[in-house]
Amino acid sequence: MDSSILRQLKKIAGKDAVLDRQEELMLYEYDAGVDKHRPGAVIFPQNAQQVSQIMRLASEKKVPVVPRGAGTGLSGGAIARREAIVLSLARMNKILEIDTANQRAVVQPGVVNLELSNATAKYGYYYAPDPSSQKACTIGGNVAENSGGPHTLALGVTVNHVTGLEVVLPDGRIVEFGGKAQDSTGLDLTGFFVGSEGTMGVVTKITVKLTKLPEHVTTLLGIYNTVEDAANTVVAITQSGVTPAALEMLDGWMVRCVEANVHAGYPEDAAAVLLIELEGMREAVEEQAEAVSAVCMQQKAREVRRARDEKQRQLLWLGRKTAFGAVGRVSPSYYTQDGVIPRTKVPYTLAEIERISKKYGLIIGNVFHAGDGNLHPLILFDSRDPQQAENSRKAAKEIMACCLKFGGSITGEHGVGLEKIGLMTAMFTEDDLEVMVRLRNAFNPESILNPQKMIPDLHFCREITGPLPKAKVEPVGGIPV
Amino acid sequence: MSSLTIADLVINDLAKIVGRAHVGYTDTDVEGFNINGVVPVIAVSPGSPEEVAAVLGLANEFQLVVATAGGLTKQQTGGVPERIDIMLSTTRMNKIEQYDPGDLTISVAAGMPFAQMQARLFEHHQWVPCDAANLETATVGGLMATAAAGPLKSAFGHMRDFCIGVQFVTADGKVVKGGGRVVKNVAGYDLMKLLTGSFGSLAVITRVNFKVFPRPRQTRTFLCPFGSLDEALQFRTRIFQSPLTPMCLEIISPRAPEYLGDPGPVEDPDHYMPSHPVALPAAEWQIALRAAGSDNVLARYARELGGAVGRALEGAAEEQLWKWISHFEPSVLARHRNAMVIYTHLPIQAVGATLQAMERAASDYNLIPAAVGRAATGNLVLAFVPLSVDPPSAMQYANCVSAFRGMLPPGCSAEVAQCPTEAKMHFDVWGTTPTDVSMMRAVKRAIDPNNILNRGRFIV
Numbered sequence: 001m002d003s004s005i006l007r008q009l010k011k012i013a014g015k016d017a018v019l020d021r022q023e024e025l026m027l028y029e030y031d032a033g034v035d036k037h038r039p040g041a042v043i044f045p046q047n048a049q050q051v052s053q054i055m056r057l058a059s060e061k062k063v064p065v066v067p068r069g070a071g072t073g074l075s076g077g078a079i080a081r082r083e084a085i086v087l088s089l090a091r092m093n094k095i096l097e098i099d100t101a102n103q104r105a106v107v108q109p110g111v112v113n114l115e116l117s118n119a120t121a122k123y124g125y126y127y128a129p130d131p132s133s134q135k136a137c138t139i140g141g142n143v144a145e146n147s148g149g150p151h152t153l154a155l156g157v158t159v160n161h162v163t164g165l166e167v168v169l170p171d172g173r174i175v176e177f178g179g180k181a182q183d184s185t186g187l188d189l190t191g192f193f194v195g196s197e198g199t200m201g202v203v204t205k206i207t208v209k210l211t212k213l214p215e216h217v218t219t220l221l222g223i224y225n226t227v228e229d230a231a232n233t234v235v236a237i238t239q240s241g242v243t244p245a246a247l248e249m250l251d252g253w254m255v256r257c258v259e260a261n262v263h264a265g266y267p268e269d270a271a272a273v274l275l276i277e278l279e280g281m282r283e284a285v286e287e288q289a290e291a292v293s294a295v296c297m298q299q300k301a302r303e304v305r306r307a308r309d310e311k312q313r314q315l316l317w318l319g320r321k322t323a324f325g326a327v328g329r330v331s332p333s334y335y336t337q338d339g340v341i342p343r344t345k346v347p348y349t350l351a352e353i354e355r356i357s358k359k360y361g362l363i364i365g366n367v368f369h370a371g372d373g374n375l376h377p378l379i380l381f382d383s384r385d386p387q388q389a390e391n392s393r394k395a396a397k398e399i400m401a402c403c404l405k406f407g408g409s410i411t412g413e414h415g416v417g418l419e420k421i422g423l424m425t426a427m428f429t430e431d432d433l434e435v436m437v438r439l440r441n442a443f444n445p446e447s448i449l450n451p452q453k454m455i456p457d458l459h460f461c462r463e464i465t466g467p468l469p470k471a472k473v474e475p476v477g478g479i480p481v
Numbered sequence: 482m483s484s485l486t487i488a489d490l491v492i493n494d495l496a497k498i499v500g501r502a503h504v505g506y507t508d509t510d511v512e513g514f515n516i517n518g519v520v521p522v523i524a525v526s527p528g529s530p531e532e533v534a535a536v537l538g539l540a541n542e543f544q545l546v547v548a549t550a551g552g553l554t555k556q557q558t559g560g561v562p563e564r565i566d567i568m569l570s571t572t573r574m575n576k577i578e579q580y581d582p583g584d585l586t587i588s589v590a591a592g593m594p595f596a597q598m599q600a601r602l603f604e605h606h607q608w609v610p611c612d613a614a615n616l617e618t619a620t621v622g623g624l625m626a627t628a629a630a631g632p633l634k635s636a637f638g639h640m641r642d643f644c645i646g647v648q649f650v651t652a653d654g655k656v657v658k659g660g661g662r663v664v665k666n667v668a669g670y671d672l673m674k675l676l677t678g679s680f681g682s683l684a685v686i687t688r689v690n691f692k693v694f695p696r697p698r699q700t701r702t703f704l705c706p707f708g709s710l711d712e713a714l715q716f717r718t719r720i721f722q723s724p725l726t727p728m729c730l731e732i733i734s735p736r737a738p739e740y741l742g743d744p745g746p747v748e749d750p751d752h753y754m755p756s757h758p759v760a761l762p763a764a765e766w767q768i769a770l771r772a773a774g775s776d777n778v779l780a781r782y783a784r785e786l787g788g789a790v791g792r793a794l795e796g797a798a799e800e801q802l803w804k805w806i807s808h809f810e811p812s813v814l815a816r817h818r819n820a821m822v823i824y825t826h827l828p829i830q831a832v833g834a835t836l837q838a839m840e841r842a843a844s845d846y847n848l849i850p851a852a853v854g855r856a857a858t859g860n861l862v863l864a865f866v867p868l869s870v871d872p873p874s875a876m877q878y879a880n881c882v883s884a885f886r887g888m889l890p891p892g893c894s895a896e897v898a899q900c901p902t903e904a905k906m907h908f909d910v911w912g913t914t915p916t917d918v919s920m921m922r923a924v925k926r927a928i929d930p931n932n933i934l935n936r937g938r939f940i941v
Contacts, residue, residue, distance in 0.1 A: 101829075101830050102828045102829055102830050103721075103829065104828070124722070145667065146667045146671070148665060152665075156638075156642065157665065159671065159674065160638065160642055164915070169920075175917035175919075175920055176915055176916065176917055177915075177916045177917060177920075178915055178916055179828070179892040179915040180828035180892050181826045181827050181828050181831075181859055181892055181893065181894070181915070182826065182858040182859055182860065183628070183639075183641075183678075183826050183860075184826045184894045184914045184915050184916055185826060185894040185895070185896045185911055185912060185913075185914040185916075185940070186678075186894075186911065186914045186916050186918065186921055186940045186941075187675065187678065187679055187683075187916065187921045187924060187940070187941065188628075188641060188674045188675065188677060188678055188916075189675075189916050189917070189920055189921065189924070190916065191641055191671060191674030191675075191677075192670065192671055192672075192674045192675040192924075194671065194674075195667050195670070195671050196670060196671075212721070212726075214724075215724035216724075235583060238583070238585060239582070239583055240695075241606065241695035241696075241698070242695070243694070243695065280726060281724050281725065281726065281774075281778060281781060282724070282781075283774070283775070283777040283778045283781050284774055284775070284778050287775055287777065287778075340663040340664075340665050340666055341663065342581065342584040342586065342662065342663055343583065343584050343585070343664075344581060344583040344584050345584075369665070372663075372664045372665045373584075373663055373664065373665070374665045407661065407662045407663070408661070408662075408663050409661050409663050409665075409666040409667075409668050410668050411666070411667050411668050412663070412665040412666060412667065413665060413667055414667075415667055416667070416668055416669070420668075424668065424669065427661070427668055427669070428658070428668075428669060429657075429658075431655040431656065431657050432657050432658055432659070432669070433669075434655070435651060435655065435657045435672075435928060436669055436670050436672075438927040438928060439670060439675075439924060439927050439928065440670075441927060442920070442923040442924050442926070442927040443920070443923070454669070455669070
C-alpha cells in the first residue's frame with residue numbers, strides 16, 4: 001500500500017486504528033468461507049465522519065475499499081481482492097438507543113447480533129434474526145448479507161426487521177434511508193440496500209425492529225428411521241397450516257457428529273431428526289405442539305420428544321447451532337452449500353444429494369432450515385488431496401444444478417460474494433445483471449466499494465460462459481470454488 | 482410535438498406490436514384513463530412482457546411519456562402528469578402462471594385482479610394477507626406499485642414482505658427479473674423492495690411471485706370503545722405489553738364510523754351531511770382488535786381484554802366490518818368528491834400526536850376529520866371532508882396540509898393520496914421523507930434515463 005495513503009488513513013482514524021504490517025494483515029486474509037486474499041491495509045474508523053473521510057480519500061486515490069464486520073461470512077464478501085483497504089466496523093459497536101415504546105433499537109454496525117437481544121431481553125424484547133453465528137456476527141454484516149437463521153421461518157430475515165439506515169456512499173456523502181417508522185414516503189431504499197453485500201455503501205447506523213419475547217416456547221425433536229420420512233414431514237407440516245418458529249433438519253451423519261461434540265441429546269442411531277420450535281401464546285403453542293406431533297407420527301416418525309425444560313431446550317439448540325463446528329472436528333476441510341429449493345422438493349433433493357455423495361465417494365452431511373427449503377449440505381474432503389478437492393467442487397456444482405432445476409436459488413442467506421459470483425449467470429440473464437449493474441453504479445459508480453463481488457463483470461462472464469442462456473442450469477462449469 | 486403527430490408517428494408500429502384491436506386513440510378509447518384531467522393520446526394493451534418491452538422500446542426511442550394502468554383504483558394519486566403520450570394497460574396479462582399449494586408460492590401475471598388470485602388461494606385455505614381497498618378491480622401489479630395495504634399490515638406486513646420475485650420491463654425495453662420462486666433467496670439485489678411503492682416510475686411490473694400463508698380458520702373481532710384518544714392509546718400500550726398477538730389492531734376516530742357502513746345512495750358528492758348527526762358521541766374513539774386461533778386462544782383474548790370490550794363480532798358481521806374498514810377511503814370519496822385523504826408513515830408513538838394534528842388542522846381550516854389506521858404500525862388513513870356550506874379554496878387544502886405536516890413529530894412522513902386536482906399545484910402531494918431523495922433520483926436515472934415513465938407524478 002502506498003505510504004502516503006497509509007499516512008492519511010492514520011491521520012483520519014488515529015495511528016492505533018490502522019494495520020499495515022504483513023503479520024497483522026494475514027489475520028484479515030479470510031472470512032468463514034473458502035477464499036483467501038491479503039488486503040493492503042486495515043482501518044478501524046470510530047464514527048461516520050471518519051468513514052466518510054476514508055471513502056473520500058479512497059475515491060480520490062482510486063483504492064478499493066472492502067467493508068468488514070466480524071468476518072463470519074461464508075461467501076467471501078469481506079475478502080479484499082487486490083491492494084485494497086479493509087474497512088472494519090468492529091470499533092463502531094455501540095447500542096445507541098433502545099426505544100421499547102416504539103419497538104426499535106438504534107445500533108452501530110459493529111454491534112454483535114446476540115448482544116442486542118441480550119441487552120433488550122430485560123425489557124421483554126429481542127432482535128429476531130438469529131444466524132447460527134449470532135454470538136460473533138455483527139448487525140452491520142447481517143444488513144450487508146440480509147442474513148437469515150433458524151428463527152426466520154415465521155418472522156422473516158434481516159430485511160423484514162430493518163427500518164432505517166445511515167449510509168456513507170463511496171463519494172463520502174452521509175445519507176439516511178428510512179427511520180423508526182415502519183416505512184416512509186417514496187422509494188424503499190432501506191429494503192433495497194439490505195443484502196447489497198457492501199457494494200452500494202457503508203452502513204454506519206441501523207434502526208431495527210424489536211420483537212416482543214413470546215409468552216411460551218416449546219421445542220420438539222422428531223426422530224426418524226429414514227431421511228425420506230423426515231423430509232415428507234417437512235412438507236406435511238407446511239401444508240398443515242401451522243407455521244413453526246423454526247423447522248430444522250439434521251441427517252443421521254450430522255446427528256452423530258454433533259453428539260460426539262456437545263451431547264445435545266439426539267439419538268445416535270437416527271437416520272434424521274427434525275428440530276421444531278413453536279412459540280407464541282401458551283394456548284396456541286400447546287395446541288400446535290399436539291398438531292405437529294400428530295403430523296410427525298403420521299409421517300412415520302419413530303418418536304417425538306419434547307424438551308422438558310429450558311435447559312433441555314437450549315441443549316437441543318446448542319446441537320444445531322454448533323453443527324458446523326462439530327464437522328470441523330472430524331474433517332480437515334468442508335465446503336458449505338446454501339442452495340434453496342421449493343419445499344415440496346426437499347425429499348427428492350435429499351435423495352439426489354445422497355446419490356451425488358456416493359458418486360464422488362465423499363461424505364455429505366445435511367443440516368439445514370428445512371421449513372423454508374434452505375439446504376446446507378456440508379461436503380467433507382481433505383484439501384491436501386487434490387482429487388478430493390476437485391471432487392468436492394464437482395459435487396457442489398451438481399447440488400447447485402439440482403437446486404436450479406427446481407426453480408431454486410444458489411444462495412438463501414450466505415450471499416453471493418466472491419464464492420458464487422460465477423453462478424449468477426445460471427440464475428440471471430444478461431439483461432437482469434445489466435440492470436443490477438446500472439443500479440449499483442447509481443450508488444457506487446466506479447466500483448471503489450467491494451469491487452468484483454456479487455454481480456459478475458458482464459464482459460468477463462460472457463467470455464467464460466459463451467452466449468448467455470435464459471437462466472438454464474447447464475453453464476455451471478468452470479466456476480471457481 | 483403536437484399530440485396528433487405522436488399518434489401519427491407510432492400508432493402503426495404499436496398496432497404491429499399488440500394488434501390493432503389493442504390500440505386506441507379516439508376519445509372513447511382514452512377518456513377512461515383521465516388522470517387529474519390529463520388524458521393520454523394513445524391507450525395500448527399489450528398481451529405479454531415481450532409486447533410491453535417492444536412498446537416501451539418504441540416509446541423510449543421517440544421519448545414518449547408512458548403511464549401504466551392496472552385496475553384504475555389509484556390513478557388519481559400523485560402529482561398532475563406533465564403529459565401522457567401512451568397509457569399502457571396491463572389488464573390483458575391476467576393469468577396465474579404457477580401455483581403449487583404445497584410450496585406455498587404463487588406466480589401471477591401483473592394484470593390479474595387481486596381478488597381472482599385470492600379466490601384461487603382460498604380453495605386451499607391459503608391467502609396473501611393483503612386487505613387493501615378495491616381488491617375486486619385492483620391488479621396485483623398495481624397493488625405492488627402503490628404498496629397498497631389494509632388492516633392486516635399490522636401482523637403480516639405488506640407487498641414488500643410477501644413478494645419473493647418480480648418480472649418487469651425497464652424504460653428502454655428490457656425484460657428483467659429479480660428474486661425467484663423460493664421463499665428465501667439473497668442472490669442479486671432485492672429488486673422486489675425497489676419496485677414496491679415505486680408508482681410506475683421505474684419500470685412496468687409484468688409478473689409477481691408471492692409467498693402465501695395458511696389462512697386462519699377462525700377469527701374474532703373485539704370492538705373496544707374509549708372516551709378519548711388518550712384512553713384508546715393507553716389500551717394499545719396494554720396490548721403491546723401483553724402476550725396477545727392480534728392479527729389487526731385498528732384505531733377508529735369518532736367520525737369514521739360514518740363511513741364504515743352501507744353508503745346508501747349518494748345524492749350530491751359535494752355535500753357533507755352526516756347520517757346520524759346527533760346519535761354519534763363525538764368523542765368516542767374505538768380500537769378494533771382482530772384475533773385468530775382456536776376457541777381456547779379466543780377465550781384467552783376475551784379474558785385478557787376484559788371490560789374494555791364493547792362488542793365481539795364473528796362470521797359474516799366480522800367480515801363485513803373489516804371490508805368496511807378496508808374500504809374507508811373509497812367510501813369517503815364516494816360521499817365527498819372533494820375530500821382530501823392523507824396516508825401517514827409514523828413511529829408508533831407518534832400516532833397520538835398525528836391524530837391530534839389531524840383534528841387541529843381540520844378544525845383550523847373548516848374541514849371534518851375522520852381516520853382509521855393501523856395503530857401497531859403507524860399507517861393511518863386520514864380523511865379531511867369539506868363542509869358544503871363553506872367549500873374550501875384550492876389554497877385552503879395546501880394550507881391545511883402544511884399546518885398538519887408542521888405539527889408532525891420528527892421521522893414522520895405524510896403523503897396526500899387524494900385531493901382535488903386544482904389544489905395539487907399549490908403544494909407537494911408527496912411531502913418530505915426521511916429517505917434521501919437525491920439517491921431516489923439517482924436510482925430513477927439509472928433505469929429510466931430519459932424519464933419517460935410517469936413523468937411528474939412521483940417523487941422521482
